[in-house]
Amino acid sequence: MALYLKTNYLLSNTKLSLLLSLLLLAIFILPSQSNHAHGLTQTKLTVYFQNRPSGPKATAVAIAGIPGQSWGFGNFGTAFSTDASMTEGLDKSSAQIGRGQGIMVTTAKDGSSLTLLLSIVFTNKEYNGSTLQLQGADHQFENPREVAVVGGTGKFRFARGYATFEAFRVGKSHVVSRCNVTVEHYC
Incomplete structure (x- = not known):
């Protein structure tokens, strides 16, 4: 039993x-x-960031740094916050399609590289409300430079891929960077 x-x-x-x-x-x-019922889609985008590194309408500002040292993009330990206009064309009067919002920290002792955490926030009709999340080592003196796309929201859910940045126009108070994004995502 x-x-x-x-x-x-x-x-x-x-x-x-x-x-x-x-x-x-x-x-x-x-x-x-x-x-994932709709399948994997590849999207390629080219956008232009209209950056103002100085002046009253600055789009990237130093928010922290090593005490006693100047806070600049080439100075180790300096952290920046950014909110730059993103346009569909090179000219600053081109249609705005979103914003580039994030944080950059100069993480290389020699000042050659930043760690970039950037949200591309779309406001245009096609992708309104969607975002792409970029992250990586931004070797700021290389042209072009590449970072990873590590995620997204809205039309870019489950996004993965890469983005390249290239300084296209460099002036004292206005810098235009072309950003080519290639992502795979589910619709």
């Missing part, structure tokens, strides 16, 4: 384990299939 109970107990644990395994499989696999 004791052996019979022990066997039933073991059998029910095996069934319970199998049932739990199937339940976990359903929880993790089925929702991911329905989220």
